[in-house]
Amino acid sequence: MTNDKLSKGELSRSRLLTAAASEFAAKGFHRTRVSDIVKAAGLTQASFYQYFDSKEGLYQxxxxxxxxxxxxxxxxxxxxxxxxxxxxxxxxxxxxxxxxxxxxxxxxxxxxxxxxxxxxxxxxxxxxxxxxxxxxxxxxxxxxxxxxxxxxxxxxxxxxxxxxxxxxxxxxxxxxxxxxxxxxxxxxxxxxxxxx
Amino acid sequence: MTNDKLSKGELSRSRLLTAAASEFAAKGFHRTRVSDIVKAAGLTQASFYQYFDSKEGLYQxxxxxxxxxxxxxxxxxxxxxxxxxxxxxxxxxxxxxxxxxxxxxxxxxxxxxxxxxxxxxxxxxxxxxxxxxxxxxxxxxxxxxxxxxxxxxxxxxxxxxxxxxxxxxxxxxxxxxxxxxxxxxxxxxxxxxxxx
Missing domain, CATH: 1.10.357.10 (Tetracycline Repressor, domain 2)
Incomplete structure (x- = not known):
């Protein structure tokens, strides 16, 4: 159960990173909003802040x-x-x-x-x-x-x-x-x- | 007299071109206004339009x-x-x-x-x-x-x-x-x- 949860969390984190990379590459860092990233990842704003403290933190x-x-x-x-x-x-x-x-x-x-x-x-x-x-x-x-x-x-x-x-x-x-x-x-x- | 006038005109035109090159190089084409160019050249807006039809024309x-x-x-x-x-x-x-x-x-x-x-x-x-x-x-x-x-x-x-x-x-x-x-x-x- 703990393992399953961990994998799901890791999967969400990884989806957010991949989506962010694609959005940044297409639009640039400044023109990409957190809402664009979560939309592209098919996740919620809340899940974003579970893994990253900010757009800058994710970028880092x-x-x-x-x-x-x-x-x-x-x-x-x-x-x-x-x-x-x-x-x-x-x-x-x-x-x-x-x-x-x-x-x-x-x-x-x-x-x-x-x-x-x-x-x-x-x-x-x-x-x-x-x-x-x-x-x-x-x-x-x-x-x-x-x-x-x-x-x-x-x-x-x-x-x-x-x-x-x-x-x-x-x-x-x-x-x-x-x-x-x-x-x-x-x-x-x-x-x-x-x-x- | 005609020659003098021509030289003066050529001089103004050349001053505008030099000033524009310097302004464009420092600020970029889009952020440079005609008023910046004439100010840097020490000339008037009217003299600019005597030699160039627009900022784009001068750039060309x-x-x-x-x-x-x-x-x-x-x-x-x-x-x-x-x-x-x-x-x-x-x-x-x-x-x-x-x-x-x-x-x-x-x-x-x-x-x-x-x-x-x-x-x-x-x-x-x-x-x-x-x-x-x-x-x-x-x-x-x-x-x-x-x-x-x-x-x-x-x-x-x-x-x-x-x-x-x-x-x-x-x-x-x-x-x-x-x-x-x-x-x-x-x-x-x-x-x-x-x-x-």
């Missing part, structure tokens, strides 16, 4: 897990450092694939956090600083071109992933796998054929 | 030249096609430098057209299609990696220039020359040292 819970996972994925460049040169390309592709898959699985949260949040610029800069630390380590390890400014390269890499996600992944025009292939060629070796 | 004139020049710069990749491999890198750097210098000289218009315009996504896609055509030509000429999707690479290149401009150029943190150096290494040869 909704985005916290996403952002924590995002930091983790952004930091995956450190997996490259200890590898031999032959394995680096494969690992970079794997890292990019994990990132695109994460965005593909959570399109609403991706829209909310990456493209709508007021703190978007702050998030972007924090991501860039994580990636820059990894790039510097990999520069020391001999995997990354020595003449590259790691700060600028980190910003550039994030800009590429960001644009590929909004332009091709969230529109459904390409899959995570296709984008990982495109992104890894572009980011790893650039556009120009090297001089022979 | 202000951005038309900028956008035309932008298409031209975006198309500069075609200069690469006929070159020998040794000259390609130098030309790509020159193209990027011209683009960053253009944005540096027109910071207000860059903000308005690239980062505020409602038609920003449309502009972005048009730029990408111009760059993609050049990339395909240069792929045929043997300058660009054959495995690269030119559509995706074009979007990625624009995303990089776009982010470098807003993050480093418009904030005054780097010059056009510094960014051209960073951008050309990154875009031409990517981040990874090739296998030896």
């Amino acid at each position: 819970q909704l985005t916290d897990t996403f952002v924590t996972k995002l930091w983790e994925l952004a930091d995956s460049g450190q997996k490259v450092t200890a590898l031999t040169k032959a394995d680096v390309f494969r690992q970079v592709r794997e890292n990019l694939l994990a990132l695109f898959r994460f965005f593909q699985e959570e399109p609403d949260l991706t829209r909310i956090v990456l493209y709508q949040a007021e703190e978007g610029e702050e998030l972007h800069r924090k991501l860039a600083s994580i990636v820059a630390v990894n790039l510097r380590q990999n520069q020391t390890a001999g995997h990354v071109h020595v003449e590259l400014s790691v700060e600028v390269a980190a910003e550039a890499m994030i800009a590429v992933v960001d644009r590929m996600t909004s332009r091709y992944l969230l529109t459904g025009e390409r899959t995570a796998e296709q984008l990982a292939d495109d992104a890894v060629s572009f980011l790893a070796y650039g556009i120009l054929q090297a001089n022979e | 004139q202000l951005t038309d030249t900028f956008v035309t020049k932008l298409w031209e710069l975006a198309d500069s990749g075609q200069k690469v096609t006929a070159l020998t491999k040794a000259d390609v890198f130098r030309q790509v750097r020159e193209n990027l430098l011209a683009l960053f210098r253009f944005f540096q000289e027109e910071p207000d218009l860059t903000r308005i057209v690239l980062y505020q315009a409602e038609e920003g996504e449309e502009l972005h896609r048009k730029l990408a299609s111009i760059v993609a055509v050049n990339l395909r030509q240069n792929q045929t000429a043997g300058h660009v990696h054959v495995e690269l999707s030119v559509e995706v690479a074009a979007e990625a290149m624009i995303a990089v220039v776009d982010r470098m401009t807003s993050r480093y150029l418009l904030t005054g943190e780097r010059t056009a020359e510094q960014l051209a150096d960073d951008a050309v290494s990154f875009l031409a040869y990517g981040i990874l040292q090739a296998n030896e």
Whole structure:
């Protein structure tokens, strides 16, 4: 009985979170009202306040897990450092694939956090600083071109992933796998054929 | 006398355009009123309507030249096609430098057209299609990696220039020359040292 109650509660909470993600992604946080969320979830205002103290509180819970996972994925460049040169390309592709898959699985949260949040610029800069630390380590390890400014390269890499996600992944025009292939060629070796 | 009058008229028109660019860049098009523009230009409402039929008309004139020049710069990749491999890198750097210098000289218009315009996504896609055509030509000429999707690479290149401009150029943190150096290494040869 206690277990059943718990599952029902968890189900309602989860329905509210999913509905809120969809409403926020479509209308933006500010234009979404608690009444829109409960309506979309098929629940009552009272049940909303059983699980969340406010719209802001729900937003925090909704985005916290996403952002924590995002930091983790952004930091995956450190997996490259200890590898031999032959394995680096494969690992970079794997890292990019994990990132695109994460965005593909959570399109609403991706829209909310990456493209709508007021703190978007702050998030972007924090991501860039994580990636820059990894790039510097990999520069020391001999995997990354020595003449590259790691700060600028980190910003550039994030800009590429960001644009590929909004332009091709969230529109459904390409899959995570296709984008990982495109992104890894572009980011790893650039556009120009090297001089022979 | 006629010449003097013309110069005075041209001067007023130019002052209105400069003031409008600065107001639009700071407050956005919608929140800028004609009265803000004439105040900033130190002119009267009557003089505004001597040169422009409306705020929209002024906006059109202000951005038309900028956008035309932008298409031209975006198309500069075609200069690469006929070159020998040794000259390609130098030309790509020159193209990027011209683009960053253009944005540096027109910071207000860059903000308005690239980062505020409602038609920003449309502009972005048009730029990408111009760059993609050049990339395909240069792929045929043997300058660009054959495995690269030119559509995706074009979007990625624009995303990089776009982010470098807003993050480093418009904030005054780097010059056009510094960014051209960073951008050309990154875009031409990517981040990874090739296998030896």
